[in-house]
Each structure stands twice: as C-alpha cells, then as structure tokens.
Amino acid sequence: MNLESTILLTDLYELTMLQGYFHAGMNETAVFEFFVRKLPKNRNFLLVAGVEQALAFLESAHFEPEEIDWLATQGFRRESLEKLRDFRFQGDVHAMPEGTLCFPEEPILRITAPIPQAQLFESRIMNLLHFQTMIASKAARSVLVAPGKELVDFGLRRAHGAEAGLYAARAAFLAGFSATATVLAGKLFEIPLSGTMAHSFIQAHDSEEEAFLRFAEANPDRAVFLVDTYDTEEAVRKLVALTPRLEERGIRPLAVRLDSGDLGAHARRVRRILDDAGLRRVGIFASGNLTEERLQELVGTGAPIDGFGIGTSLDTSSDAPYLDCVYKLEEYAGRPRRKRSEGKATWPGRKQVFRRYDADGRIVSDLVALEGEDHPGEPLLVPVLRDGKRLSPPEPLRVARDRAARGLASLPSDLRGLSPAAAPYPVRFSTKLEALRSALDRS
Amino acid sequence: MNLESTILLTDLYELTMLQGYFHAGMNETAVFEFFVRKLPKNRNFLLVAGVEQALAFLESAHFEPEEIDWLATQGFRRESLEKLRDFRFQGDVHAMPEGTLCFPEEPILRITAPIPQAQLFESRIMNLLHFQTMIASKAARSVLVAPGKELVDFGLRRAHGAEAGLYAARAAFLAGFSATATVLAGKLFEIPLSGTMAHSFIQAHDSEEEAFLRFAEANPDRAVFLVDTYDTEEAVRKLVALTPRLEERGIRPLAVRLDSGDLGAHARRVRRILDDAGLRRVGIFASGNLTEERLQELVGTGAPIDGFGIGTSLDTSSDAPYLDCVYKLEEYAGRPRRKRSEGKATWPGRKQVFRRYDADGRIVSDLVALEGEDHPGEPLLVPVLRDGKRLSPPEPLRVARDRAARGLASLPSDLRGLSPAAAPYPVRFSTKLEALRSALDRS
Numbered sequence: 001m002n003l004e005s006t007i008l009l010t011d012l013y014e015l016t017m018l019q020g021y022f023h024a025g026m027n028e029t030a031v032f033e034f035f036v037r038k039l040p041k042n043r044n045f046l047l048v049a050g051v052e053q054a055l056a057f058l059e060s061a062h063f064e065p066e067e068i069d070w071l072a073t074q075g076f077r078r079e080s081l082e083k084l085r086d087f088r089f090q091g092d093v094h095a096m097p098e099g100t101l102c103f104p105e106e107p108i109l110r111i112t113a114p115i116p117q118a119q120l121f122e123s124r125i126m127n128l129l130h131f132q133t134m135i136a137s138k139a140a141r142s143v144l145v146a147p148g149k150e151l152v153d154f155g156l157r158r159a160h161g162a163e164a165g166l167y168a169a170r171a172a173f174l175a176g177f178s179a180t181a182t183v184l185a186g187k188l189f190e191i192p193l194s195g196t197m198a199h200s201f202i203q204a205h206d207s208e209e210e211a212f213l214r215f216a217e218a219n220p221d222r223a224v225f226l227v228d229t230y231d232t233e234e235a236v237r238k239l240v241a242l243t244p245r246l247e248e249r250g251i252r253p254l255a256v257r258l259d260s261g262d263l264g265a266h267a268r269r270v271r272r273i274l275d276d277a278g279l280r281r282v283g284i285f286a287s288g289n290l291t292e293e294r295l296q297e298l299v300g301t302g303a304p305i306d307g308f309g310i311g312t313s314l315d316t317s318s319d320a321p322y323l324d325c326v327y328k329l330e331e332y333a334g335r336p337r338r339k340r341s342e343g344k345a346t347w348p349g350r351k352q353v354f355r356r357y358d359a360d361g362r363i364v365s366d367l368v369a370l371e372g373e374d375h376p377g378e379p380l381l382v383p384v385l386r387d388g389k390r391l392s393p394p395e396p397l398r399v400a401r402d403r404a405a406r407g408l409a410s411l412p413s414d415l416r417g418l419s420p421a422a423a424p425y426p427v428r429f430s431t432k433l434e435a436l437r438s439a440l441d442r443s
Numbered sequence: 444m445n446l447e448s449t450i451l452l453t454d455l456y457e458l459t460m461l462q463g464y465f466h467a468g469m470n471e472t473a474v475f476e477f478f479v480r481k482l483p484k485n486r487n488f489l490l491v492a493g494v495e496q497a498l499a500f501l502e503s504a505h506f507e508p509e510e511i512d513w514l515a516t517q518g519f520r521r522e523s524l525e526k527l528r529d530f531r532f533q534g535d536v537h538a539m540p541e542g543t544l545c546f547p548e549e550p551i552l553r554i555t556a557p558i559p560q561a562q563l564f565e566s567r568i569m570n571l572l573h574f575q576t577m578i579a580s581k582a583a584r585s586v587l588v589a590p591g592k593e594l595v596d597f598g599l600r601r602a603h604g605a606e607a608g609l610y611a612a613r614a615a616f617l618a619g620f621s622a623t624a625t626v627l628a629g630k631l632f633e634i635p636l637s638g639t640m641a642h643s644f645i646q647a648h649d650s651e652e653e654a655f656l657r658f659a660e661a662n663p664d665r666a667v668f669l670v671d672t673y674d675t676e677e678a679v680r681k682l683v684a685l686t687p688r689l690e691e692r693g694i695r696p697l698a699v700r701l702d703s704g705d706l707g708a709h710a711r712r713v714r715r716i717l718d719d720a721g722l723r724r725v726g727i728f729a730s731g732n733l734t735e736e737r738l739q740e741l742v743g744t745g746a747p748i749d750g751f752g753i754g755t756s757l758d759t760s761s762d763a764p765y766l767d768c769v770y771k772l773e774e775y776a777g778r779p780r781r782k783r784s785e786g787k788a789t790w791p792g793r794k795q796v797f798r799r800y801d802a803d804g805r806i807v808s809d810l811v812a813l814e815g816e817d818h819p820g821e822p823l824l825v826p827v828l829r830d831g832k833r834l835s836p837p838e839p840l841r842v843a844r845d846r847a848a849r850g851l852a853s854l855p856s857d858l859r860g861l862s863p864a865a866a867p868y869p870v871r872f873s874t875k876l877e878a879l880r881s882a883l884d885r886s
Binding site: 003006008009010011014015016017020021022024026032067070075077080115119122123124126127128130131156157158161162163164165166167168181182183186187194195196197198200201203204214218219221228229230259260261312316318321325328332333337338339340341342343344 | 454654759786
C-alpha cells in the first residue's frame with residue numbers, strides 16, 4: 001500500500017460529507033485552520049514539524065481507479081465516484097515554517113480551497129502535523145536540559161508503527177537531536193546514524209572480550225562497547241585490557257555504553273577506570289528508560305556522560321502522547337464561521353500571528369489577528385502552496401533544524417524549564433478578531 | 444517506500460552486529476523470545492495482536508539492490524553487503540495466536556533461526572507486536588465495561604502516523620470493537636466502517652436543517668446527525684421537525700451524535716425529545732474525549748447511549764502509551780543464555796506456557812516451562828512458520844476476534860475491572876526452568 005498518497009487514509013465522514021457537498025453543488029472556497037487548543041501540562045511551547053509531509057501529501061494525494069471501484073462496494077454513489085477520478089488538491093496553503101515555536105490557538109497551517117478539497121484532507125493532515133509537532137516539542141525538552149551532549153533517538157521498537165518510528169527520528173533531529181538509530185530514517189531524511197550492539201551479541205559469545213574484539217574488527221569505525229550485560233565495571237576493565245590488541249589492529253575504542261543500574265554512579269566509576277588507563281578520549285554513552293527529567297538530573301549532578309540514547313519516552317511522547325489539536329472551518333463562501341459547541345468554541349476568520357521580540361532577541365508575546373491586519377512583529381504564517389503547487393522546493397531538514405535552534409535560543413528563561421511556567425506565554429487576540437467573534441455570537 | 448518489507452526499518456546496531464556475526468562466521472541457531480516484562484499499572488492482562496503483520500514481514504523482508512548500494516555509502520563492508528543480496532528469513536516461529544490473553548514474562552513469539560537472521564528482525568518485530576498488543580489490550584477495557592454497545596474507533600487523526608491509525612483500527616476490532624472510521628483500515632482488514640459528519644459540514648450551511656437534509660439526501664443509508672454544533676437539544680428538535688420530509692424521501696434517521704458537554708445529561712434530554720416525537724428507533728451515539736473510565740461511568744449511570752466513538756485515548760493508549768516489552772536471546776548454539784543486567788535479568792531457554800481453567804472455563808493460572816516439559820493445561824505457543832514458510836494460510840481477523848471474545852469471557856471477575864486487581868494473575872515458573880536459571884547464575 002502506498003501510504004504517502006492514498007486519500008483512503010481518511011475518516012469515513014470526510015467521504016460522506018464530500019458526497020453531501022457534491023450533492024448540494026457546494027464548491028465555494030472554504031478556509032480551514034489547524035491549531036492546538038491547549039498545551040499538555042508539561043509543555044510551555046510547541047515546535048512546528050510535519051509541514052513538509054503534509055505538503056507532499058497534498059501535492060500527491062489522489063484516488064486510484066481500484067480504490068474508486070472499492071468505494072462503489074461501500075454504498076457510494078456513482079456520480080460522486082466519477083468526480084473522484086481526477087480529484088486533486090488545487091488550493092492554497094499557508095503555514096508556519098517547520099521549527100517555528102508555536103502556542104495554543106495559533107493557526108499552524110491554513111488551507112484555502114473549494115470546500116470538498118479543503119474538507120477531504122482533514123484526517124491525514126492532522127495525523128501528520130500532530131505527530132511530528134508533538135515529537136519535536138518533546139525532543140526539544142531534552143535538547144534544552146542537555147546542551148552540548150550527543151542525543152540519539154533509539155525509539156523505533158516502541159514507536160507506534162513504522163511511520164511513527166521514521167517521523168519521530170525526523171522530528172527529533174529537527175528539534176536538535178544529533179542522530180537516530182533508525183536506519184531507514186537516516187536514508188530518507190539524511191539524518192546521521194548512531195548505534196552500538198545489543199546484549200544478545202555479547203550473550204551469543206563465550207566471553208565479553210571475544211564479543212568486543214569481534215565487533216570492533218567487523219566495525220572498526222563504530223567501536224562502541226555495551227558494558228552492562230553482566231558486570232559493568234568488570235566489562236570496562238576487560239575492555240581496557242583488550243585495548244592494546246585493538247590498537248594493534250588500528251581500532252580506536254570510541255565509547256562505552258551503559259544501559260542499566262544507577263547510570264550516574266556507574267558513569268563515575270567507569271570514567272575513573274578509563275582515565276586511570278589513559279583512555280581519556282573514550283566516551284561514555286548512556287541509555288535505558290531515559291526521560292528528559294532523568295537527563296536533567298544526570299547533567300545537573302555532573303555525571304560524566306557524553307551522550308544519551310532516548311527511546312520510548314521520546315518516540316511515544318510518553319508523558320503527553322497526544323496534543324489537543326483540531327482542524328476547523330473558519331470561513332466559507334466569504335463568510336467567517338464559528339463553532340460554538342460547549343467548551344470547544346473557535347476563533348473565526350482567516351488569521352495571522354505576529355510575534356514580538358525584545359532587544360535581546362527573546363520572544364515577548366504573540367498577537368493573533370485577522371489576515372490583512374497590520375501589526376508590529378514577525379508574521380509567522382507564510383504562503384507555501386498556491387493552486388496546489390509548491391511556491392518553493394522542499395526545505396532541507398537542516399534549515400528547519402537551524403530555525404528550531406534559533407527558536408529555542410529565543411525562549412525566555414521561564415519557558416525553558418521542564419515544569420509548567422508560572423505564567424503561560426502571552427498569546428493575545430486583536431480587537432478586530434474579538435469584534436468578529438462577538439458579532440458572530442450575536443448573529 | 445515499501446514499509447512492509449524493507450529491512451532498513453531497523454536499528455543500526457542490528458546491522459553492525461550482523462556484520463560482527465558474518466565476520467566471526469557465527470551462523471548457529473539462536474532462539475529469541477518476545478515478551479512483556481511487566482504490565483502498565485492500569486492493566487490486568489494483555490491481548491496478543493500484531494502476529495499476522497510480524498509473520499508477513501518475516502516472509503517478505505529483503506534488501507533491495509538500491510538499499511544495499513546505499514549501505515555501502517554508510518561504511519558497511521563489501522563482503523557483508525554481498526551476503527545481504529539474497530538474505531531471507533528461513534527460520535521457525537512459534538507464537539501465541541492473536542486474541543490470546545497474555546501476562547508478563549510469557550513468551551508471545553519465539554524465533555529460532557541462524558543468529559544473523561534471528562537478530563536482524565528484532566526492531567521491526569518488536570515495533571509490530573508491541574503496538575497492536577498495546578492497542579488490543581487498551582480496547583478490551585472499553586469492550587469489558589460497555590457490553591452490548593456499539594464501539595467505533597475514531598482515532599486516526601491523533602494516532603502516531605498512518606500505520607498506527609491502520610493497526611489501531613485492526614487491533615481494536617480484534618478486541619471486540621464494532622467498526623472503525625478509518626476508510627483504508629476497512630478496506631485492508633475488512634472491518635465495518637462507521638462515520639457521520641463533522642461540525643464543519645454544519646457550519647458551511649446556512650442552517651442546521653439544511654445541512655441535515657442535504658447530508659441525508661446524499662447519504663440515505665448513513666443518516667446519522669451531529670447535533671452539538673450550536674445547541675444540542677434545539678438541533679434535535681429541528682431534526683424531529685425535519686423527519687417527515689426525510690421520510691417522504693425514503694430516508695430513515697438512524698441516530699444522532701453528541702460530541703460535547705455533559706454527554707449523559709444531553710443523552711437523557713435528547714432521548715426524551717426523540718421518544719416524545721415517536722422516534723424511539725433513532726439511536727444516540729456519543730463521542731468527544733472518551734475513555735473507558737468515562738464509558739463505565741456513562742453505562743453505569745444508565746445514560747441512554749447506544750454507541751460510542753473513541754479516538755485519541757484508544758489509538759494512543761494514552762494512559763499507557765507503551766509496554767515494557769523486549770526481544771531477548773534465550774539460547775545460542777544449543778546453550779541457554781541469560782542476561783543478568785541490573786533489574787533486567789531474563790529467563791533462559793526455549794519456553795512454553797501452559798494455561799489452566801476452572802470448571803466454569805475461567806482462567807486460573809499459567810505455568811511458564813521449558814519446551815518439551817509435560818504439564819497439564821493448554822499450551823499457548825503454537826508453530827506458525829517453519830523454514831521461513833507459513834504452516835497455514837493467514838487467519839481471518841474474525842477468527843482472532845472470536846478468540847479474543849472467548850478470552851475476555853474467561854477472565855475472572857477481579858481481572859475484568861479498570862483498576863489494578865488486588866492480586867495479579869498467577870504466572871508461575873516450572874522447577875526445571877528455575878533450576879536452569881540458577882545453574883546459569885552459578886556458571
């Protein structure tokens with residue numbers, strides 16, 4: 001199956017609504033905006049990611065003849081299905097560039113298109129933007145608490161399926177991670193790869209020395225040794241004893257990996273063993289159920305650890321495995337629209353976000369306004385697709401990564417911590433937007 | 444990209460270890476077992492799912508020439524890469540059938556193959572088994588607290604990517620859900636589809652009546668109406684007034700959907716309005732941030748709701764977004780192996796699980812023993828692949844679903860609740876297995 005371009009990766013109601021729009025001849029321009037309603041409790045900001053995949057989907061999404069035949073078996077009308085044969089997205093898209101900091105109620109992506117098109121892509125657009133934005137925002141927390149450390153995504157095995165593993169690697173790299181262990185993500189997104197060996201490799205050999213030697217001979221440029229299979233410090237002493245034989249073969253041990261027990265205490269003991277043996281350049285890499293809280297603790301207590309492998313907590317965003325995000329109709333046929341459901345009311349109209357910075361380059365406040373309003377600050381939404389075509393080629397991932405780094409550097413100190421800030425970042429609404437909302441409520 | 448069969452969907456260390464095995468000429472038989480170390484705190488049992496996808500992957504996984512060329516750019520040796528050209532899984536697999544109840548420390552799937560093969564598939568096998576088992580186990584909780592209710596998976600938009608959305612639909616159906624909203628999952632897995640309309644459809648029309656009428660005309664067999672866009676009870680009164688016109692057109696309103704506010708209170712008021720109008724056969728369907736706890740409360744207080752749409756909490760398993768699962772080497776070259784890392788020690792050897800039932804068909808206790816031991820009870824692991832080939836054709840999903848239903852019916856009452864049981868289900872270990880573990884610890 002081709003998950004990148006099949007429109008059947010959608011909710012049934014998108015298709016029944018489509019049939020409704022076709023039946024009623026409704027084809028006027030609709031404006032939908034994707035945004036996050038509120039932050040999870042442990043987040044002070046979000047980092048936009050997944051826009052590139054959303055755009056690629058909009059550009060390529062179509063129905064295969066075989067899919068249309070199948071829909072016919074599901075009770076869809078022949079005249080609706082005929083319209084799907086050359087159904088393509090031909091609308092406009094505005095979006096915050098990947099790596100942009102964002103906050104609740106701010107449109108991250110806006111689609112302007114005939115309503116059948118703007119409606120139909122809802123499910124997959126949300127699925128793509130939600131996941132990567134969630135992971136980039138999660139990864140940024142580790143990046144903030146462990147500056148200068150090598151951070152590697154280790155999460156494929158417990159990511160929620162293949163795409164989650166791949167896009168988690170991408171979003172984490174965008175947020176500032178150094179590398180991923182997921183080979184296909186390295187290939188697809190040009191992310192540096194990192195990896196060592198598993199316990200099974202050690203266990204399959206009769207001794208740790210033998211396992212270390214054979215691994216290093218076969219992978220001379222990746223000589224990182226897992227040392228916790230039986231006894232961590234003992235394994236490091238074996239490595240020290242083995243080092244002259246490795247060096248004879250031109251192999252330089254790069255690092256050891258700790259994966260269990262008290263990582264800080266082991267790291268200190270291991271560092272001493274290595275240093276006493278003159279192996280100061282051999283690094284210490286740690287993994288094993290790590291979270292950003294644990295990273296902060298290890299870094300804060302000065303544990304001599306050079307890099308961290310973070311898996312499950314990163315790839316599942318385990319403390320906040322979803323964002324309260326939505327894709328809402330804000331305008332149809334030139335008229336602003338507003339949903340008033342209890343607790344779920346929305347801001348109507350096409351919107352823009354203006355961000356202000358202080359003299360030191362820190363972000364100060366955002367203003368959500370109607371498109372066309374003029375306000376000081378940086379407008380965050382930019383046009384990216386017009387009439388279904390990209391306005392510029394796909395942005396290299398490293399450009400988005402640099403933008404994210406600048407964004408993280410612009411965070412005021414109270415938003416940089418792992419705990420909720422005393423006061424949320426100020427997101428205000430323009431007078432015109434407030435007035436429009438009130439006017440719709442009275443109508 | 445073809446995510447179903449590319450071995451590059453793996454961790455780098457699987458490939459560096461492979462190179463190590465090749466280099467050392469290690470090709471003897473290895474036995475790896477996949478199991479869950481412990482249950483998340485809100486789970487009293489797990490339901491096995493994802494075995495079918497794991498087997499399909501093992502059968503089809505291979506390296507494309509273009510992938511091998513790419514690996515050459517990543518520093519892999521030419522002689523290793525040559526061996527990958529016709530690399531195929533040719534080993535044996537034993538597994539618990541999908542829909543089987545399972546508990547910690549019990550092998551769910553066992554791979555017996557030359558060590559390079561058994562090692563290489565680790566990452567994706569875990570990725571596939573972990574996710575669906577987690578989701579089936581999550582879905583079973585809703586099935587248990589809402590017997591007789593229609594339960595529909597609504598989670599695609601906040602599932603972690605495409606595959607998560609598709610496999611969540613499959614795992615939830617396997618666990619007893621009635622349907623999914625995800626169209627492609629319906630097509631791929633023959634799951635009934637269910638869906639209504641979004642708020643945007645209502646908002647795009649000038650009035651709710653008009654939206655209801657047009658939707659029903661276009662979808663006469665799917666006349667379910669979303670009633671909470673503005674005022675829930677008012678919308679239901681509009682639908683009542685509209686019903687004669689619908690019936691003139693041969694359309695029978697099937698249900699209304701509530702999506703916000705106090706669902707129980709709205710359901711009672713809506714039920715009364717519908718009943719007073721003689722529309723007793725029009726059902727009430729509810730959605731909106733539902734969890735199994737909320738379902739239990741609504742069902743327990745007798746809210747007149749016939750079905751529930753459950754999205755985010757289901758597809759992300761939000762209260763427990765991962766399982767502590769592993770894939771461990773238990774035997775190599777005929778010798779049992781045991782990992783002794785702190786807090787992560789494993790049970791060695793090839794294992795079988797025997798399950799005992801009481802006279803009423805309730806499960807009583809499980810015994811984990813070494814393969815070949817003879818014990819009373821049902822042996823849960825069965826051979827499924829031999830020499831890389833299936834022993835029987837893929838099992839229809841409905842067969843696994845029936846097995847899950849029988850499994851859930853066999854749960855003793857203290858394991859059926861949403862809260863942790865006072866005592867966990869008893870999983871014991873045979874004397875021979877205990878003796879083997881002790882012997883390895885002394886060696």
